Amino acid sequence: MAYLIGLMGDATSSSLAKKEMVGQSSVIDKDKSNIDNVQSEIKNETKQAGMPVLPNDNDTTAEEREIDMLVYKLYDLTDEEIKIIEGN
Numbered sequence: 001m002a003y004l005i006g007l008m009g010d011a012t013s014s015s016l017a018k019k020e021m022v023g024q025s026s027v028i029d030k031d032k033s034n035i036d037n038v039q040s041e042i043k044n045e046t047k048q049a050g051m052p053v054l055p056n057d058n059d060t061t062a063e064e065r066e067i068d069m070l071v072y073k074l075y076d077l078t079d080e081e082i083k084i085i086e087g088n
Contacts, residue, residue: 072085
């Protein structure tokens, strides 16, 4: 299920899936419908679990930065260590 969440809204993976099924347009249309249904189910389950649902803009920069900061705090890293990790 986590793998599917990672693919939600990912135009690249959708495009690749279509290329893999060249000549099978009816299968692609049916699969797209199934993918839409799965995406809806995942969003509903996520909301019911009390977890935030990210907007489908695929820009996770802010969330990634927040996770980075939490990890740095978890490991009690110094500013110098953080600079080394971030390549600054």
